[in-house]
Amino acid sequence: MITLRKPRIVILGAGYGGLMATTRLQKMIGVNEADIVLVNKHDYHYETTWLHEASAGTMHHDRVRYDIRDVIDRSKVNFIQDSVVEIKTEEKVVVLENSQIDFDYLVVALGGEPETFGIKGLKEFAFSIVNVNAARQIREHIEYQFANYNNEEEKRDERLTIVVGGAGFTGIEFLGELTNRIPELCHEYDLDFHKVRLVCVEAAPMVLPGFDPELVNYAVSQLERKGVEFMLGTAIKECTPEGILVAKGEEEVKEIKAGTVVWAAGVRGNSVIEKSGIEAMRGRVKVQPDLRAPGHDNIFIIGDSSLVINEEINRPYPPTAQIAMQQGEVCARNITAIIRNKTELESFKPDIKGTVCSLGEDDAIGVVYGKKVFGAKASFMKKMVDNRALLMIGGPSLVLKKGKFNIL
Amino acid sequence: MITLRKPRIVILGAGYGGLMATTRLQKMIGVNEADIVLVNKHDYHYETTWLHEASAGTMHHDRVRYDIRDVIDRSKVNFIQDSVVEIKTEEKVVVLENSQIDFDYLVVALGGEPETFGIKGLKEFAFSIVNVNAARQIREHIEYQFANYNNEEEKRDERLTIVVGGAGFTGIEFLGELTNRIPELCHEYDLDFHKVRLVCVEAAPMVLPGFDPELVNYAVSQLERKGVEFMLGTAIKECTPEGILVAKGEEEVKEIKAGTVVWAAGVRGNSVIEKSGIEAMRGRVKVQPDLRAPGHDNIFIIGDSSLVINEEINRPYPPTAQIAMQQGEVCARNITAIIRNKTELESFKPDIKGTVCSLGEDDAIGVVYGKKVFGAKASFMKKMVDNRALLMIGGPSLVLKKGKFNIL
Numbered sequence: 001m002i003t004l005r006k007p008r009i010v011i012l013g014a015g016y017g018g019l020m021a022t023t024r025l026q027k028m029i030g031v032n033e034a035d036i037v038l039v040n041k042h043d044y045h046y047e048t049t050w051l052h053e054a055s056a057g058t059m060h061h062d063r064v065r066y067d068i069r070d071v072i073d074r075s076k077v078n079f080i081q082d083s084v085v086e087i088k089t090e091e092k093v094v095v096l097e098n099s100q101i102d103f104d105y106l107v108v109a110l111g112g113e114p115e116t117f118g119i120k121g122l123k124e125f126a127f128s129i130v131n132v133n134a135a136r137q138i139r140e141h142i143e144y145q146f147a148n149y150n151n152e153e154e155k156r157d158e159r160l161t162i163v164v165g166g167a168g169f170t171g172i173e174f175l176g177e178l179t180n181r182i183p184e185l186c187h188e189y190d191l192d193f194h195k196v197r198l199v200c201v202e203a204a205p206m207v208l209p210g211f212d213p214e215l216v217n218y219a220v221s222q223l224e225r226k227g228v229e230f231m232l233g234t235a236i237k238e239c240t241p242e243g244i245l246v247a248k249g250e251e252e253v254k255e256i257k258a259g260t261v262v263w264a265a266g267v268r269g270n271s272v273i274e275k276s277g278i279e280a281m282r283g284r285v286k287v288q289p290d291l292r293a294p295g296h297d298n299i300f301i302i303g304d305s306s307l308v309i310n311e312e313i314n315r316p317y318p319p320t321a322q323i324a325m326q327q328g329e330v331c332a333r334n335i336t337a338i339i340r341n342k343t344e345l346e347s348f349k350p351d352i353k354g355t356v357c358s359l360g361e362d363d364a365i366g367v368v369y370g371k372k373v374f375g376a377k378a379s380f381m382k383k384m385v386d387n388r389a390l391l392m393i394g395g396p397s398l399v400l401k402k403g404k405f406n407i408l
Numbered sequence: 409m410i411t412l413r414k415p416r417i418v419i420l421g422a423g424y425g426g427l428m429a430t431t432r433l434q435k436m437i438g439v440n441e442a443d444i445v446l447v448n449k450h451d452y453h454y455e456t457t458w459l460h461e462a463s464a465g466t467m468h469h470d471r472v473r474y475d476i477r478d479v480i481d482r483s484k485v486n487f488i489q490d491s492v493v494e495i496k497t498e499e500k501v502v503v504l505e506n507s508q509i510d511f512d513y514l515v516v517a518l519g520g521e522p523e524t525f526g527i528k529g530l531k532e533f534a535f536s537i538v539n540v541n542a543a544r545q546i547r548e549h550i551e552y553q554f555a556n557y558n559n560e561e562e563k564r565d566e567r568l569t570i571v572v573g574g575a576g577f578t579g580i581e582f583l584g585e586l587t588n589r590i591p592e593l594c595h596e597y598d599l600d601f602h603k604v605r606l607v608c609v610e611a612a613p614m615v616l617p618g619f620d621p622e623l624v625n626y627a628v629s630q631l632e633r634k635g636v637e638f639m640l641g642t643a644i645k646e647c648t649p650e651g652i653l654v655a656k657g658e659e660e661v662k663e664i665k666a667g668t669v670v671w672a673a674g675v676r677g678n679s680v681i682e683k684s685g686i687e688a689m690r691g692r693v694k695v696q697p698d699l700r701a702p703g704h705d706n707i708f709i710i711g712d713s714s715l716v717i718n719e720e721i722n723r724p725y726p727p728t729a730q731i732a733m734q735q736g737e738v739c740a741r742n743i744t745a746i747i748r749n750k751t752e753l754e755s756f757k758p759d760i761k762g763t764v765c766s767l768g769e770d771d772a773i774g775v776v777y778g779k780k781v782f783g784a785k786a787s788f789m790k791k792m793v794d795n796r797a798l799l800m801i802g803g804p805s806l807v808l809k810k811g812k813f814n815i816l
Binding site for chain 2 (some may be wrong): 133134136138139140141143144148149150151187188190
């Protein structure tokens with residue numbers, strides 16, 4: 001009797017892309033066809049697109065995450081909780097912090113990292129909304145600033161100033177949540193609402209680049225009405241323990257004192273990619289149409305570390321959950337095809353159903369199936385988008401457990 | 409027609425003593441007999457004896473306070489929200505931060521202050537459980553330490569160390585609450601419970617001096633079982649931003665690294681007393697039997713800034729809410745008597761009904777009407793003691809609103 005060694009598929013990362021690939025593979029692949037191994041740093045998946053809520057403190061972080069073992073089929077998928085150190089592409093080995101693992105097929109879905117563009121002090125003194133640990137740290141940091149205010153002989157108003165670097169998707173959504181959270185914090189600590197400053201600093205001359213101007217105007221006026229100050233065309237030159245230094249064009253450098261600085265202006269690919277010698281630009285790999293890394297026929301790269309060009313405008317698609325999940329599905333089908341010795345692989349083509357940007361409770365802007373929406377309707381659509389991600393990965397039971405039903 | 413000027417009674421402080429004096433005076437004194445003015449820094453009264461719960465985070469600080477205007481009769485009492493700077497005893501004037509006020513009769517019920525005995529760094533780097541602002545700051549400081557832990561490349565276990573200086577009433581009750589709070593915090597921030605240290609440092613050789621030894625043993629073993637480390641006969645030599653330096657007897661000085669240090673070892677009288685030239689020892693005035701300050705026939709001093717000797721053991725009574733409230737009642741009766749031109753004033757004699765020290769949820773030790781109690785029964789008695797204070801100051805409606813009913 002000859003025992004044929006089954007091929008081993010290893011998926012790195014249980015974010016939107018990795019978890020989607022895993023749940024699709026466990027359905028498509030028979031137990032005798034291949035071994036499936038999922039590696040993730042934590043034993044939970046978190047909704048990256050909800051982290052701004054946990055960071056502002058408007059949603060508890062436990063609502064933002066769920067146990068990975070609740071959505072994987074443990075008879076088919078072997079889950080390893082560990083951090084990835086390096087991929088040895090030639091040896092087909094992934095080095096983890098506590099062990100290493102061989103692979104035949106690899107799905108790299110490790111997610112992005114904040115890009116600080118070499119701005120001095122950002123890494124040391126600014127927060128980034130990157131994971132559950134960071135989100136609850138930001139929430140507690142802001143709350144601690146507010147809790148300290150009334151205890152000091154000399155009141156330091158900058159404790160109540162929050163600077164958000166970047167007016168992209170994350171920055172705007174975080175500001176929207178903060179406008180809901182600040183009145184609660186003022187009530188909690190007996191503080192004057194008018195002493196709080198929410199400042200958004202953006203180097204580009206506009207908010208939410210690429211979005212429809214009418215919707216952008218709506219977003220800006222809604223947030224300004226709730227107290228957000230926008231400083232557009234203004235670059236952060238440095239971050240210090242006291243706040244930030246900014247400059248508008250050629251104007252003189254100015255200091256904004258702030259107890260909290262959150263950097264939400266840039267995402268790059270994962271540094272493991274570069275450490276492993278895979279060709280990339282800022283950690284993002286320009287993948288082949290079938291999602292494989294050029295020169296690596298057994299390595300698929302999906303999610304924030306992959307780069308796919310939008311031919312219509314000849315620019316890369318932004319890294320989003322929507323694209324990561326669609327890539328997860330295509331990648332699962334392609335791996336199944338390879339294992340079954342099919343020669344033709346599917347090409348990935350994003351199907352952008354819509355983009356909705358939240359502006360806090362019951363307000364949002366967006367384009368859904370080509371139609372502009374804003375206000376309560378957009379907010380409803382946003383919640384449906386969030387629920388859809390749960391449905392696709394974990395089915396109806398996960399939607400019931402973790403879904404957003406606080407709809408009008 | 410001659411308008412006689414009504415005498416003015418001014419009460420400084422709306423703690424247990426001041427608020428009891430006010431509510432009794434407003435019942436006893438007719439509108440035509442005298443004007444009553446109450447001065448307090450905040451527009452709320454807080455339960456000083458519950459602050460350890462708000463500080464640990466086991467009870468929200470809003471449950472620990474109530475609006476002063478809910479318990480005073482505004483047709484009879486004029487409430488001024490301001491801070492007391494100085495009492496000019498000769499001129500019969502109280503200088504406030506924003507104004508000044510004349511008085512004919514004064515009740516000084518300003519409460520105590522932490523006594524740091526000149527230990528270096530305690531004022532700067534240790535917290536004290538002194539008021540609502542401080543309590544929520546301590547709660548948030550501890551939570552912030554726990555929230556930061558997992559975000560640091562190199563884990564600093566001292567972030568999870570809490571040092572309590574002093575094994576008196578406040579220190580022990582605070583430790584009891586912390587033993588309930590720590591498991592919640594570990595769950596909230598995904599931390600290993602065994603990395604947390606609760607250290608109680610006490611210069612005296614025993615816990616809860618003056619308490620029955622059998623009850624003390626029970627308290628120590630219960631707290632030790634829940635993870636508290638006691639360092640008795642050990643003096644805090646210095647507090648630093650990193651923790652504390654301690655020495656046991658003649659032994660070498662040792663460092664305990666700690667993210668949080670709470671000083672709960674000493675109470676002194678109010679510094680306004682000394683600033684006003686009233687004779688005092690550590691801010692406490694050895695009052696006459698009728699509660700008047702020696703040499704000041706129109707100034708009554710009650711609560712933590714008064715000093716009454718327990719003749720049985722020839723030592724001062726400890727500053728407690730029970731004594732402050734009883735003093736408030738006697739002082740109100742004596743002022744009424746003076747205004748009505750009675751010559752005989754009542755002498756204050758504490759009636760110690762009992763003392764119960766909480767050890768966290770559903771556990772306590774105490775002596776009530778001369779009987780030792782511990783465990784759930786003592787915990788029940790403690791809640792009844794707390795409810796009694798509400799009843800005496802604000803009547804049944806305040807008990808219903810703010811009372812403790814989480815009884816077995």
